[in-house]
Amino acid sequence: MTLGLIMAWSGLNITSMLNDWANAGVFSYVLPFLLVFAFVFGLLSKIEILGKNKGVNMIIALAVGGLSLVGDYVPRFFQTIFPNLGMAISILLAAVILGGLMIKDEEMEWIKYIIFGVGALAFLVVVFSSLSDFNFVGNYFWQDYGSTLVVLALVIGVIVFITVAGKSDDSGGSGKKPGG
Numbered sequence: 690m691t692l693g694l695i696m697a698w699s700g701l702n703i704t705s706m707l708n709d710w711a712n713a714g715v716f717s718y719v720l721p722f723l724l725v726f727a728f729v730f731g732l733l734s735k736i737e738i739l740g741k742n743k744g745v746n747m748i749i750a751l752a753v754g755g756l757s758l759v760g761d762y763v764p765r766f767f768q769t770i771f772p773n774l775g776m777a778i779s780i781l782l783a784a785v786i787l788g789g790l791m792i793k794d795e796e797m798e799w800i801k802y803i804i805f806g807v808g809a810l811a812f813l814v815v816v817f818s819s820l821s822d823f824n825f826v827g828n829y830f831w832q833d834y835g836s837t838l839v840v841l842a843l844v845i846g847v848i849v850f851i852t853v854a855g856k857s858d859d860s861g862g863s864g865k866k867p868g869g
Contacts, residue, residue: 717764725763726754762823770819777811784808809846813839 710716730750739745757763784807788800817835 717768718758721764721767722754722758724767725757726750729753766819766823769822770815773815773819777815780811781808813842 727750730746733739733746733749734743739749781804784804788804792800817839821835
């Protein structure tokens with residue numbers, strides 16, 4: 690029997706299953722804990738700052754994962770950032786598909802830069818819109834100054850791009866060393 694038939698006969702559907710998981714705290718506590726635990730454990734195992742003792746790394750990762758759930762900040766932040774991230778990935782996927790339609794040969798390298806720019810802009814929007822729900826730096830800091838910071842970052846990015854792109858290899862014209 691297929692999974693669809695089993696679910697139909699048992700009265701289960703994906704919506705009710707996901708709602709049950711949400712009511713059980715899977716999305717609010719279990720998945721954020723696992724994400725923080727995996728990241729901390731992987732980081733400690735990779736950099737080996739405490740040696741190769743996986744038991745110590747696991748205890749530290751368990752503690753950090755558990756402490757990240759205190760105060761409900763991390764679950765609320767994850768509930769904010771990941772839906773925004775999903776929308777940004779959708780926009781980036783659309784840009785890749787449309788860019789792929791335009792690329793006919795390998796000479797159109799500029800499409801990669803446009804897609805990178807769309808991705809960078811989507812990243813900034815995700816970060817700023819996710820942080821705007823929290824009062825990290827005073828009341829409504831991101832609502833008041835977020836657009837100014839984005840414009841400032843874009844201006845600095847354009848200046849850096851122009852500076853880096855404008856550099857050329859000037860070797861003095863003839864390529865010979867002076868006096869030689």
